[in-house]
Amino acid sequence: METQQARLMDGTDLARRITETSAAAAEDIRRRAEVSPCLATVLVGEDPASVTYVRMKQARCAKAGIRSRHVPLPASVSTSGLVETVTALSEDPDVHGILLQHPVGAHIDERAAFEAIAPEKDVDGVTMHSFAAMGFGLPGFVSCTPGGIMRLLDEYDVDLTGKHAVVVGRSPILGKPVGMLLLGRDATVTYCHSRTVGLPAIVREADVLVAAVGRPRFINGADIKPGAVVIDAGYNPGNVGDVDFETARHRASLITPVPGGVGPMTIAVLLEQTVDAAARRLIRP
Amino acid sequence: METQQARLMDGTDLARRITETSAAAAEDIRRRAEVSPCLATVLVGEDPASVTYVRMKQARCAKAGIRSRHVPLPASVSTSGLVETVTALSEDPDVHGILLQHPVGAHIDERAAFEAIAPEKDVDGVTMHSFAAMGFGLPGFVSCTPGGIMRLLDEYDVDLTGKHAVVVGRSPILGKPVGMLLLGRDATVTYCHSRTVGLPAIVREADVLVAAVGRPRFINGADIKPGAVVIDAGYNPGNVGDVDFETARHRASLITPVPGGVGPMTIAVLLEQTVDAAARRLIRP
Numbered sequence: 001m002e003t004q005q006a007r008l009m010d011g012t013d014l015a016r017r018i019t020e021t022s023a024a025a026a027e028d029i030r031r032r033a034e035v036s037p038c039l040a041t042v043l044v045g046e047d048p049a050s051v052t053y054v055r056m057k058q059a060r061c062a063k064a065g066i067r068s069r070h071v072p073l074p075a076s077v078s079t080s081g082l083v084e085t086v087t088a089l090s091e092d093p094d095v096h097g098i099l100l101q102h103p104v105g106a107h108i109d110e111r112a113a114f115e116a117i118a119p120e121k122d123v124d125g126v127t128m129h130s131f132a133a134m135g136f137g138l139p140g141f142v143s144c145t146p147g148g149i150m151r152l153l154d155e156y157d158v159d160l161t162g163k164h165a166v167v168v169g170r171s172p173i174l175g176k177p178v179g180m181l182l183l184g185r186d187a188t189v190t191y192c193h194s195r196t197v198g199l200p201a202i203v204r205e206a207d208v209l210v211a212a213v214g215r216p217r218f219i220n221g222a223d224i225k226p227g228a229v230v231i232d233a234g235y236n237p238g239n240v241g242d243v244d245f246e247t248a249r250h251r252a253s254l255i256t257p258v259p260g261g262v263g264p265m266t267i268a269v270l271l272e273q274t275v276d277a278a279a280r281r282l283i284r285p
Numbered sequence: 286m287e288t289q290q291a292r293l294m295d296g297t298d299l300a301r302r303i304t305e306t307s308a309a310a311a312e313d314i315r316r317r318a319e320v321s322p323c324l325a326t327v328l329v330g331e332d333p334a335s336v337t338y339v340r341m342k343q344a345r346c347a348k349a350g351i352r353s354r355h356v357p358l359p360a361s362v363s364t365s366g367l368v369e370t371v372t373a374l375s376e377d378p379d380v381h382g383i384l385l386q387h388p389v390g391a392h393i394d395e396r397a398a399f400e401a402i403a404p405e406k407d408v409d410g411v412t413m414h415s416f417a418a419m420g421f422g423l424p425g426f427v428s429c430t431p432g433g434i435m436r437l438l439d440e441y442d443v444d445l446t447g448k449h450a451v452v453v454g455r456s457p458i459l460g461k462p463v464g465m466l467l468l469g470r471d472a473t474v475t476y477c478h479s480r481t482v483g484l485p486a487i488v489r490e491a492d493v494l495v496a497a498v499g500r501p502r503f504i505n506g507a508d509i510k511p512g513a514v515v516i517d518a519g520y521n522p523g524n525v526g527d528v529d530f531e532t533a534r535h536r537a538s539l540i541t542p543v544p545g546g547v548g549p550m551t552i553a554v555l556l557e558q559t560v561d562a563a564a565r566r567l568i569r570p
Contacts, residue, residue: 128418
């Protein structure tokens with residue numbers, strides 16, 4: 001039997017195109033309002049992975065004509081100190097979007113810090129307001145990775161209405177919001193997680209599978225429904241996703257590679273939402 | 286073959302006990318703070334069903350020693366007029382909880398009106414903040430019917446961990462939040478709705494079924510997994526639920542009757558949260 005191979009969902013290319021559009025929009029804002037969109041990046045401590053992520057985001061901002069204002073804080077900062085910093089950025093008219101890099105340290109009330117981000121500057125989509133907006137289908141910013149996943153699905157013309165979407169993982173910035181976005185697009189949505197009993201049988205029902213658990217090759221290709229759309233939002237050490245790509249690609253109709261699938265979309269959506277936040281403030285207030 | 290009959294989940298009795306506890310707590314507040322808990326009820330127009338609901342809530346408040354302050358508004362009130370009224374109640378220190386009876390009329394931005402309710406007075410659990418709190422497992426008020434459903438499940442010792450809970454319906458105050466609460470209790474959660482394809486097959490997988498569609502006898506007993514726990518949150522004309530009770534009771538292990546199941550729980554949770562809001566303000570500020 002000849003095995004089919006899934007078509008790859010190219011996040012690198014789509015992210016590049018979205019960022020080009022964002023750069024043009026940022027240029028338009030600069031021309032009309034004489035100020036560039038500005039993303040504040042708040043980094044607590046010096047965790048190497050976090051440092052790298054923030055640098056990457058700043059570099060991408062720069063390429064897109066978005067200023068970034070870096071706000072490094074010592075690892076010892078208190079919750080109230082962090083909340084104060086973020087609140088000041090929320091109130092600063094020169095800042096259009098705020099990114100608080102997490103994790104922020106175990107001694108800090110991360111939720112309190114996130115909630116200090118004004119909804120209209122929550123371009124990373126981490127506040128309770130943004131989550132509820134995603135849940136209720138109201139205007140607002142989306143969490144970046146879920147937003148990127150939805151863009152990929154649209155780019156590849158995946159019809160979601162009535163389809164069974166299975167989300168494996170339930171984190172507040174990935175699993176939960178992507179499920180809400182899929183539900184808002186009329187998919188039937190199942191949330192699975194570490195306590196789920198009988199996961200393979202549920203995965204086999206998925207027309208659209210979103211893997212967001214952070215465990216390398218956790219989803220076996222043999223469990224994927226033939227023709228399913230497979231979104232791998234995992235990014236584990238060694239460039240390995242949550243889905244066993246080599247087995248999955250012979251069952252899926254569309255699949256995101258790791259790297260080059262979901263990953264690049266996250267920053268693209270962050271930049272796009274930063275420009276949009278600036279536009280709302282500066283051009284169409 | 287002898288057919289089993291499901292045990293009934295008695296919402297009338299549990300609601301009565303919760304309300305007795307709330308009444309005692311209200312009395313305790315009155316004794317210690319020299320003021321009774323107060324629920325403001327805002328009613329737009331004179332829709333007969335809404336008038337009845339509000340009166341019922343006021344009567345139950347009175348029995349539990351909770352003051353209610355009724356705020357009737359003409360059907361012609363504008364969004365800004367309604368928002369202004371609700372905002373004033375949010376700022377009034379004498380009001381501890383706010384109930385905005387919906388629907389509020391098609392010409393009004395209902396979401397804007399709901400969002401004028403301060404989170405600490407949102408005893409009906411309708412704000413974006415409350416939804417996100419339910420979604421993230423954070424402290425806050427729950428939507429009353431979902432909260433009542435969870436209390437019923439606990440009362441009957443339903444273990445949710447790893448169980449497959451299927452929620453049919455996705456409204457912002459019922460289906461969506463109850464799914465989030467079930468997910469927070471480690472159930473695997475599937476959201477179904479009007480666009481779901483192959484609903485009966487999904488219903489057959491449910492260890493716990495929550496029917497919240499508002500269509501009489503929409504769920505056929507033949508589709509219920511033997512031994513499932515069936516929560517019927519529907520209440521259709523003629524005292525008919527969303528589940529065909531007579532066929533379902535022979536398959537389920539536990540089932541809520543209509544009336545007398547979920548229905549009474551909604552007001553019980555409303556009263557309980559009102560007393561709790563007052564206690565937070567007056568006794569443990």
